[in-house]
Amino acid sequence: MLRRIKLAAKRAAGLDLAGRHYAVYPDDTFLVSYPKSGNTWVRFLLANLIHPNETVTFANINHLLPAPGVITRRFLKTVPRPRILKSHEPFDARFKKVIYLVRDPRDVAVSEYHFDKKKRYIRADTTLDEFIKPFLAGHTSSYGSWWEHVASWAGARHGNPQFLLTRYEDLLTNPIHETAKIAEFLNIQADEARLKAAVERSSADKMRKLEKQDADKWTGTKNTNKDIPFVRSAKSGGWKESLPPSCVEQIEVAWYPLMNFLGYELQSQELDHKALPIWAKAGQST
Amino acid sequence: MMSGIYKHLKSAYKRARGLQKPGKSLEIYPDDIFLVSFPKSGNTWTRFLIANLRFPNEQATFDNINRLLPDTTATPKRVFESMPRPRIIKSHECFDPRYPRVINVVRDPRDVVVSQYKYHQKIRKIEVDSPIEKFVTRFLNGETCPHGSWGQNVATWLYTSEGSPRYLQLRYEDLIADTPRELEKVAKFLNLPTSPELLAQAVERSSADEMRKMEKQQDHGLYRNSRKDMTFVRAAGSGGWHKDLPMEQAARIESAWGGLMHHLGYELETIKPQEAPEYAAFGTATNIPR
Numbered sequence: 028m029l030r031r032i033k034l035a036a037k038r039a040a041g042l043d044l045a046g047r048h049y050a051v052y053p054d055d056t057f058l059v060s061y062p063k064s065g066n067t068w069v070r071f072l073l074a075n076l077i078h079p080n081e082t083v084t085f086a087n088i089n090h091l092l093p094a095p096g097v098i099t100r101r102f103l104k105t106v107p108r109p110r111i112l113k114s115h116e117p118f119d120a121r122f123k124k125v126i127y128l129v130r131d132p133r134d135v136a137v138s139e140y141h142f143d144k145k146k147r148y149i150r151a152d153t154t155l156d157e158f159i160k161p162f163l164a165g166h167t168s169s170y171g172s173w174w175e176h177v178a179s180w181a182g183a184r185h186g187n188p189q190f191l192l193t194r195y196e197d198l199l200t201n202p203i204h205e206t207a208k209i210a211e212f213l214n215i216q217a218d219e220a221r222l223k224a225a226v227e228r229s230s231a232d233k234m235r236k237l238e239k240q241d242a243d244k245w246t247g248t249k250n251t252n253k254d255i256p257f258v259r260s261a262k263s264g265g266w267k268e269s270l271p272p273s274c275v276e277q278i279e280v281a282w283y284p285l286m287n288f289l290g291y292e293l294q295s296q297e298l299d300h301k302a303l304p305i306w307a308k309a310g311q312s313t
Numbered sequence: 314m315m316s317g318i319y320k321h322l323k324s325a326y327k328r329a330r331g332l333q334k335p336g337k338s339l340e341i342y343p344d345d346i347f348l349v350s351f352p353k354s355g356n357t358w359t360r361f362l363i364a365n366l367r368f369p370n371e372q373a374t375f376d377n378i379n380r381l382l383p384d385t386t387a388t389p390k391r392v393f394e395s396m397p398r399p400r401i402i403k404s405h406e407c408f409d410p411r412y413p414r415v416i417n418v419v420r421d422p423r424d425v426v427v428s429q430y431k432y433h434q435k436i437r438k439i440e441v442d443s444p445i446e447k448f449v450t451r452f453l454n455g456e457t458c459p460h461g462s463w464g465q466n467v468a469t470w471l472y473t474s475e476g477s478p479r480y481l482q483l484r485y486e487d488l489i490a491d492t493p494r495e496l497e498k499v500a501k502f503l504n505l506p507t508s509p510e511l512l513a514q515a516v517e518r519s520s521a522d523e524m525r526k527m528e529k530q531q532d533h534g535l536y537r538n539s540r541k542d543m544t545f546v547r548a549a550g551s552g553g554w555h556k557d558l559p560m561e562q563a564a565r566i567e568s569a570w571g572g573l574m575h576h577l578g579y580e581l582e583t584i585k586p587q588e589a590p591e592y593a594a595f596g597t598a599t600n601i602p603r
Contacts, residue, residue, distance in 0.1 A: 035325040039318075047337055118407050118469045120461030171410025175473040179408045182472030183465040304472065 041101030049095050051121040054109040060128035061176040062115050062168055063138035065195035069128055070113055072206055076225040084237050085245035097246045115170045118179035123189055127180050130195035131291045132173045132278055133266035136162050145255035159274040163281050174282050196263040202226045231261035331391030339385050344399040347412040351466040352405050352458050353428040354420035355485035360403050362496055365515035372518050375531040405460045408469035417470045420485035421579045422463045423554035423563050426452045435543040449562045453569050464570040486551040492516045521549035
């Protein structure tokens with residue numbers, strides 16, 4: 028009963044978390060990805076791009092580029108439009124303009140494994156071999172499996188001019204070029220110097236420093252195991268060293284058409300390297 | 314300010330009594346089954362069929378259907394909490410990873426657009442003389458309902474879930490062509506006891522004629538202020554678009570979603586399947602682990 032009254036009071040004051048239940052405006056842009064796909068990095072990149080005169084930190088990122096899942100409804104109302112919001116939701120028809128960030132699922136698996144340990148979602152002695160089955164089934168995340176997430180977004184929106192598909196790996200190899208594409212998508216006029224500054228200020232080294240400084244002020248790292256960093260390797264292809272071959276095989280067998288489509292080269296010789304998901308050749312208009 | 318406080322008090326009261334409609338906040342149980350579809354795809358008919366199969370001792374009507382097979386946006390929270398499990402729940406949502414098991418009913422979008430066009434006239438969302446071209450434009454853009462466009466809604470389910478043992482896809486057209494056969498698939502999927510008699514009873518109790526009769530007699534809130542000269546239960550057939558949808562409009566739908574339609578077995582009439590977006594490469598659906 029007391030919990031209910033507290034909740035009702037919070038609701039009345041707008042102090043409850045916005046979660047999934049908030050008004051979406053037609054001029055909103057969403058930065059969407061499956062968890063552990065480089066979302067926080069791109070969030071910093073964008074915040075630095077949009078606010079060249081502010082110091083973006085883990086303490087203020089939730090204000091500069093809000094995630095409705097962790098901010099209050101009242102604060103969300105004060106965010107100036109047009110808003111850019113961060114989300115991990117699978118397909119949501121209300122999101123019209125979307126930057127969809129995708130990452131090699133073999134790297135996502137390793138990243139999520141470490142993150143879940145940091146968050147103490149899984150036992151400290153869980154092995155990757157034990158982790159991979161629930162990961163494939165989508166049981167390690169409340170946003171579904173990697174396949175479901177990417178398929179729901181790419182399947183419904185691929186080819187739409189209001190949908191920008193960005194690979195984490197391309198951002199790593201060619202950050203200025205990829206950031207320029209995002210800036211253009213957002214109608215932000217940014218010259219080379221501004222792009223460079225944004226990339227530089229969001230580098231893995233800078234972010235590691237910021238994490239040390241502010242780990243207790245950010246929802247992503249608060250009350251977690253500080254022995255495991257949030258900003259980890261910030262690399263692509265790390266799975267080649269750390270993911271057991273049996274796990275690689277399971278991921279590829281389950282998801283290879285989608286990996287082909289995204290250009291993530293398969294290790295396996297048995298699988299058809301040309302198979303694509305059904306929407307991939309479709310010139311869908313929506 | 315006062316009206317704001319009143320609003321909060323009212324919603325707090327509703328919450329305390331469990332009268333609010335849960336919508337997306339519905340607490341989902343691991344044994345829940347969801348009946349999903351894009352609107353106007355035969356969801357209500359399938360809902361009656363399944364409710365009549367599941368509860369053979371109580372005929373489904375427009376008055377009790379929200380209790381027998383509840384709707385996340387129409388049934389109060391406390392009904393959801395007190396009903397027998399496993400619950401079968403109706404929704405029009407796009408893909409939701411929280412849904413443990415899903416029955417998805419799809420229908421030829423050329424028939425869907427006609428059905429929705431007439432339905433929106435009935436519920437006075439559009440004028441009766443509003444041109445269908447205008448409606449088709451909004452339909453293609455996903456502006457005729459809050460659940461995405463037909464292509465998006467179907468794609469999010471099909472592409473994420475096709476081939477999964479937790480997912481049953483039905484075509485409205487197949488349901489029309491052989492209702493007992495399709496309903497038996499549902500019964501198997503739900504592990505419901507079935508016999509030819511039980512199936513026949515459910516089919517009989519959910520027939521278009523029966524539903525038309527009930528629509529006339531029962532005052533179901535959803536359609537209370539709608540036009541009475543148009544019915545909710547309409548043709549209950551397939552392919553009716555040939556009569557009501559001009560070929561140019563059918564062509565627009567086919568060029569937007571032809572690949573998806575072809576994949577679902579809907580014959581294209583304005584373009585060849587080879588000219589449509591090609592979907593044949595979906596090789597691995599059965600490998601989706603769930």
